[in-house]
Amino acid sequence: MKLTIERLGHLGDGVAQGPNGPIFVSAVLPGEVVDGELSGDRLTQVRIVTPTATRVKPPCAHAKSCGGCLMQHANDSFVADWKIGIVRGALEGQGLEAEIRGIVTSPPRSRRRATFAARRTKSGALIGFHARGSDVIIPIPDCQLLHSDLMAAIPGIEALVKIGGSRTQELSFTVTRSDAGADVVADGGKPLDGPLRMELARVVETFGFARLKWDDEVVALRANPVQQIGSAKVVPPPGAFLQATEHGQKSLVALVKEALGPQKKIVDLFAGCGTFALPLAEGAELHAVEGDAEMMAALDKAARQTQGLKRVSVETRDLFRRPLEADEFKHVTGVVIDPPRAGAEAQIVPLAGSGVPVIAMVSCNPATFARDAKSLIGAGYRLEWVQVVDQFRWSSHVELVGCFRLAHM
Incomplete structure (x- = not known):
């Protein structure tokens, strides 16, 4: 069966229109003509009949067999535009528009x-x-x-x-x-x-x-597995969440700092081991909240051992079951929130009514980001800009930072 690929799905599969509905094809690009055998809703034994100019030779010898990377057959410009398009599509799905400033991509051989x-x-x-x-x-x-x-x-x-x-x-x-x-x-x-x-x-x-x-x-x-976060040295608990690349971590921190600007008191929600809390504490009083007690202990220890930080307080709290209420943000001048893929729907509701002047939201899921952004915008915030960050090179994974500011400010 010969098909023309119309678009890519959000997981990187090509989508073509078959006689009975969509057909999914791996490792292809929009505009390419392909041939293969139909098996259910997938094309197998795929042969590229007409490649596009965006197709490149995969840089890795394992690209065809390994499932770790899905997009090595596309050039960097195509992948960047595709990931930005995923974010734009998620926002449009919620009826939202924002300035999308482009993409920052971690280099090859940088996953830590x-x-x-x-x-x-x-x-x-x-x-x-x-x-x-x-x-x-x-x-x-x-x-x-x-x-x-x-x-x-x-x-x-x-x-x-x-x-x-x-x-x-x-x-x-x-x-x-x-x-x-x-x-x-x-x-x-x-x-x-x-x-x-x-x-x-x-x-x-x-x-x-x-x-x-x-x-x-x-x-x-044998030795403490130290991670450098800002000016602090952190020893995370075994298997604790860290940003995928050092380049990505530094990029996200710089964007959060830009979004928040100078602040007096910041609350970091879903703080982890201090990816944002510790660098932000170099210039502002910081309260970090996270559901994992071991990660909170690691953050607290690192803060106490690092000279030059403003006051850092920590709180172990399940923000899905017991989010911070609006009155708990009294005197807070900025918030950074970095929830897991499910987003932060329970926490966003009281945060939207808190009156905090500026919010930096970090997300690894454009769909839940757009959902939560709609709630903030409905409460009087404006989404000033979004920056896409690609730590997971050659994958379908997309991360971003969004800057929200109260509209009357």
């Missing part, structure tokens, strides 16, 4: 955090990413996405799999780059006992890992 799939084999260990839509593990020795320090951790992961894995169960290893070495969280391995703990600790020492958590237990801490 990844989750590897692994399995023990008869001859050793298999480590990599899953093929798209499959449980097949694809080795990635020439990955163009990950920081070289993550790639350098793979031999150590292999050693862990050989002593702590089984051939019947897959393991996952979340690895985060830190100043002191790889910070590793393993799930799905053999149950811990005395000898296994000793063997795992030897691997940590041999390969220079900073920390290893094996299922629910930290079995080795």
